[in-house]
Amino acid sequence: MPADVAYSHDVLVIGGGGAGLRAAIAAAETSDRLSIAVLSKVYPMRSHTVSAEGGTAAVMRDNDSLDTHAKDTIFGSDFLADQDVVEAFVKEAPGEVIQIEHWGCPWSRDPDGRVSVRPFGGMTVNRTLYAADKTGFHMLHALFQTSLKYEKIVRYDEWFATSLLVEDSRVCGVAALNVHDGSVRAITAKAVIICTGGAGRVFQFTTNAAIKTGDGMALAYRAGAPLKDMEFMQYHPTGLPGTGILITEASRGEGGHLKNKDGYRYLQDYGLGPPTDKPVHRKMELGPRDILSRCHMQEHQKGRTFEGPHGHYVHLDLRHLGEKLIDSNLPFVRELVKNYVGIDPVYEPIPVRPVLHYTMGGISTDINAKTPLEGLYAAGEVACVSINGANRLGSNSLTELLVFGARAGRSAARHALERPAVPSNPVAQLVSDERRRLDTRYLRADGRERIADIRDEMRKAMEDGCGIYRDKATMAKTCDTLRRLRERFGRISLTDRDAVFNTELIAALELESMLDVAAAVAHGALAREESRGAHTRTDFPKRDDARFLKHTLAYRTPDGPRIEYLPVTITRWPPEERKY
Amino acid sequence: MSEETITLEVTRYRPGHDSEPRIESFAVPYEKDWVVLDALNHIKDQMDGSLTYRWSCRMGVCGSCGMMVNGVPKLTCSAFLRDYHPGPVRVEPLANFPVIRDLVVDLEDFMEKLRRVKPWLIRETEKPLSEGEYRQTPAQLEAFKQFSMCINCMLCYAACPVYGLAPAFVGPAAIALAHRYNMDSRDEGYRFREPILNDSVGVWDCTFVGECSVVCPKHVDPAAAIQRSKVAGAKDWAMSMLMPWGGKK
Numbered sequence: 001m002p003a004d005v006a007y008s009h010d011v012l013v014i015g016g017g018g019a020g021l022r023a024a025i026a027a028a029e030t031s032d033r034l035s036i037a038v039l040s041k042v043y044p045m046r047s048h049t050v051s052a053e054g055g056t057a058a059v060m061r062d063n064d065s066l067d068t069h070a071k072d073t074i075f076g077s078d079f080l081a082d083q084d085v086v087e088a089f090v091k092e093a094p095g096e097v098i099q100i101e102h103w104g105c106p107w108s109r110d111p112d113g114r115v116s117v118r119p120f121g122g123m124t125v126n127r128t129l130y131a132a133d134k135t136g137f138h139m140l141h142a143l144f145q146t147s148l149k150y151e152k153i154v155r156y157d158e159w160f161a162t163s164l165l166v167e168d169s170r171v172c173g174v175a176a177l178n179v180h181d182g183s184v185r186a187i188t189a190k191a192v193i194i195c196t197g198g199a200g201r202v203f204q205f206t207t208n209a210a211i212k213t214g215d216g217m218a219l220a221y222r223a224g225a226p227l228k229d230m231e232f233m234q235y236h237p238t239g240l241p242g243t244g245i246l247i248t249e250a251s252r253g254e255g256g257h258l259k260n261k262d263g264y265r266y267l268q269d270y271g272l273g274p275p276t277d278k279p280v281h282r283k284m285e286l287g288p289r290d291i292l293s294r295c296h297m298q299e300h301q302k303g304r305t306f307e308g309p310h311g312h313y314v315h316l317d318l319r320h321l322g323e324k325l326i327d328s329n330l331p332f333v334r335e336l337v338k339n340y341v342g343i344d345p346v347y348e349p350i351p352v353r354p355v356l357h358y359t360m361g362g363i364s365t366d367i368n369a370k371t372p373l374e375g376l377y378a379a380g381e382v383a384c385v386s387i388n389g390a391n392r393l394g395s396n397s398l399t400e401l402l403v404f405g406a407r408a409g410r411s412a413a414r415h416a417l418e419r420p421a422v423p424s425n426p427v428a429q430l431v432s433d434e435r436r437r438l439d440t441r442y443l444r445a446d447g448r449e450r451i452a453d454i455r456d457e458m459r460k461a462m463e464d465g466c467g468i469y470r471d472k473a474t475m476a477k478t479c480d481t482l483r484r485l486r487e488r489f490g491r492i493s494l495t496d497r498d499a500v501f502n503t504e505l506i507a508a509l510e511l512e513s514m515l516d517v518a519a520a521v522a523h524g525a526l527a528r529e530e531s532r533g534a535h536t537r538t539d540f541p542k543r544d545d546a547r548f549l550k551h552t553l554a555y556r557t558p559d560g561p562r563i564e565y566l567p568v569t570i571t572r573w574p575p576e577e578r579k580y
Numbered sequence: 581m582s583e584e585t586i587t588l589e590v591t592r593y594r595p596g597h598d599s600e601p602r603i604e605s606f607a608v609p610y611e612k613d614w615v616v617l618d619a620l621n622h623i624k625d626q627m628d629g630s631l632t633y634r635w636s637c638r639m640g641v642c643g644s645c646g647m648m649v650n651g652v653p654k655l656t657c658s659a660f661l662r663d664y665h666p667g668p669v670r671v672e673p674l675a676n677f678p679v680i681r682d683l684v685v686d687l688e689d690f691m692e693k694l695r696r697v698k699p700w701l702i703r704e705t706e707k708p709l710s711e712g713e714y715r716q717t718p719a720q721l722e723a724f725k726q727f728s729m730c731i732n733c734m735l736c737y738a739a740c741p742v743y744g745l746a747p748a749f750v751g752p753a754a755i756a757l758a759h760r761y762n763m764d765s766r767d768e769g770y771r772f773r774e775p776i777l778n779d780s781v782g783v784w785d786c787t788f789v790g791e792c793s794v795v796c797p798k799h800v801d802p803a804a805a806i807q808r809s810k811v812a813g814a815k816d817w818a819m820s821m822l823m824p825w826g827g828k829k
Contacts, residue, residue, distance in 0.1 A: 042634075042636060042642075042644065043687065043691070043732075045642075045643065045731075045732050046634075046636050046637075046642045046643060046644050047642075048636070048637065048642075050637065050641050050642050050643075050731075051637050051639060051641055051642070095709050098709050098712060098713050099709055101713045101714065102701065102706065102707065102709070102713075102714065102766075103700065103701055104700060104701040104761070104764065104766070104767075106721060106724070106725060106728050106764075107713075108718075108721070109716055109717060109718050109720075109721050110718075111717065111718060112715070112717075113715030113716050113717045113720075114713065114715065115713050134641070134729075137641055137731070138728065141728070141730075145694075145699040145700050145757070146700045146701070148694065148695045148699065148700060149698075149700045157691070180680065209636040209637040209638070209642060210635055210636050210637075210638070211636045242613065243638070243639075245638075245639045246639075332641075335640075336639060336640075339640065339658055340639070450629075451625075451629070452625035452626065494629060495628065495629040495630050496629055496630035496632075498594060498597075498630070498681075500594070500595050500596070500680065500681050501632050501680050501681040501682075501684050502632075503624075503632050503633070504624075504629040504630060507629075
């Protein structure tokens with residue numbers, strides 16, 4: 001970041017992952033007159049989009065249709081998706097995946113040169129584009145490298161946004177910590193777009209990177225924006241035990257089998273059969289993630305899973321696919337399993353278990369990525385624009401960050417073009433308040449509590465109370481634990497008091513974010529007395545459309561989340577029983 | 581948790597406090613399935629919260645956690661303690677970079693060089709989105725795929741003796757990425773990148789030690805990219821000597 005910039009922009013994007021970079025480019029292409037900045041706590045190419053493996057869904061072939069993609073998505077969401085938003089999403093998806101192809105994304109190809117498509121869970125036809133099994137990596141680097149072309153997109157790399165600046169109920173920028181020197185600055189903007197990703201790190205076993213701590217959700221939540229549908233946290237059925245490293249759903253799309261300790265393809269016992277040699281859309285291993293994760297837990301209860309040092313697991317068997325296919329379409333899976341399990345999936349089955357993977361909920365936005373706070377937009381995993389509802393289908397999230405990242409960029413740009421500049425005086429005051437808060441709360445505080453202790457207890461409480469199966473008693477206990485952890489967090493103490501690159505201060509700020517987000521998840525879950533998608537209650541095992549065909553909105557109050565509800569938009573697909 | 585321990589000798593450096601880097605030893609539990617990064621996280625969580633380093637995905641794809649492990653550039657999320665048993669394990673910041681603090685190095689020089697090689701698709705005319713994707717056969721994809729696998733982890737710069745001596749050298753990863761676009765059948769930007777690659781600090785600085793390709797965790801083979809760029813550059817030069825119109829492509 002050059003020293004002479006004014007720290008004042010038209011559009012400020014928080015987060016430099018797929019959604020943030022797509023938003024920045026869209027804003028830059030909306031008008032030459034706009035000053036655009038991307039602020040991120042890590043260099044953009046480190047963002048967690050990089051870890052996405054399997055692919056990106058869009059209707060690309062004659063055997064497919066927008067309505068089929070919409071229906072699969074809505075069905076997968078257990079009818080909690082907003083159908084008008086899903087219709088816009090599937091319509092814009094093909095253009096977005098072609099756009100990123102034009103920006104260099106190395107999609108895998110058919111012999112005739114067209115982009116290839118593969119089957120994915122819950123989808124009725126092959127519509128998932130892919131770049132081998134490093135799709136997120138290639139998309140992120142294509143977007144980042146393309147963003148370098150736009151000289152007017154300035155970056156604040158390794159800056160951490162600590163709070164939104166709100167003046168007259170209008171968002172006018174952020175207070176942010178420059179990690180390199182410890183200074184706190186106001187960065188003003190006529191429009192702010194939050195694209196900081198999900199909050200998987202509030203759970204114990206997760207595919208999510210260390211940076212996935214829900215910071216952007218907490219920023220908006222503290223400024224008064226509601227978080228929507230936070231109780232819907234997705235478990236991915238195939239993570240590595242212990243590390244939680246993701247083994248892509250594409251390994252099942254390519255034909256991999258899930259087997260219990262008897263070598264039996266157990267999914268046939270749960271209404272997903274019959275088992276076939278070749279993968280059949282929406283059947284067996286291509287069932288949706290919420291259902292497959294529940295099947296795993298039931299197998300475990302029947303005593304038919306393996307036991308290892310990191311708990312129960314089953315086998316993902318790729319051996320029959322052969323080395324050639326594995327190397328061409330799943331090379332990263334082979335590399336990961338060789339490195340981290342010490343076996344070769346060409347010759348041995350992979351131990352897998354469900355691990356927390358995706359935050360379906362997020363900052364509530366409308367179809368144009370606008371939040372209820374004026375001047376504030378959000379897109380990608382951090383947002384809940386409501387295409388995923390109660391259960392996201394694999395390969396819709398990479399498409400979501402393109403479609404709604406672009407929409408957010410255009411919306412924010414248009415807003416900025418119409419708005420006068422942000423007044424600077426109140427902003428200066430807000431920033432000195434923020435500096436004082438960081439100093440008194442963290443850098444000069446003399447408590448006895450340690451970050452790692454509170455973080456570990458929070459993660460355990462979430463896994464215990466808000467895991468794959470939930471009930472009232474354990475969730476209420478989790479809510480209590482989170483309240484006590486919040487109190488203890490007030491007595492936190494840092495050993496690192498330095499200004500330069502203070503990663504312990506960042507860890508404290510991240511923990512503060514996670515405690516807010518975890519409370520929204522647990523309270524939303526406790527209030528939703530039904531089972532829908534990823535939210536499965538043993539005490540309310542049925543979906544209850546009469547009471548709960550509605551979105552949860554969590555508002556932050558000093559006493560914990562206040563829960564309200566919002567209707568679901570139904571256009572052409574009336575709710576029906578979700579059966580595969 | 582294991583009762584056996586292994587010693588990590590970690591570089592510490594606090595600007596403003598330390599006049600130069602020093603080594604601090606930590607005895608951590610020896611767990612066979614731990615990587616060096618797990619040991620660093622154990623130190624930070626349980627022993628010294630001020631230990632400073634970068635990390636994120638811990639699955640070898642975000643590129644954050646590169647450090648020198650026993651003198652060799654490594655992703656610490658992929659370097660297993662068992663491979664260094666019984667220790668001690670020396671953990672230092674990546675060589676050839678200015679150190680910001682402890683194990684964190686300054687990447688700004690690379691970020692600037694990356695932009696300079698124009699790592700984006702350059703077209704003389706853009707095809708409208710409504711006409712669909714650029715066709716590219718699997719063989720055309722294969723021609724550049726390897727060079728697109730760079731995760732910007734900087735291990736190759738830490739291994740490069742030329743970058744160590746002449747920091748103006750564009751360096752392995754940036755040249756590999758330039759080559760990646762030059763080799764992409766959709767790209768028409770070679771003539772814009774060629775002057776940068778053939779500049780005095782471009783490909784000709786490389787003495788073909790090949791260490792960059794040895795340490796690359798993603799088998800990108802930057803050394804091959806540099807050599808092929810040299811061949812292309814030499815061909816251009818020869819053409820410009822032989823052809824009255826300068827051998828323009």
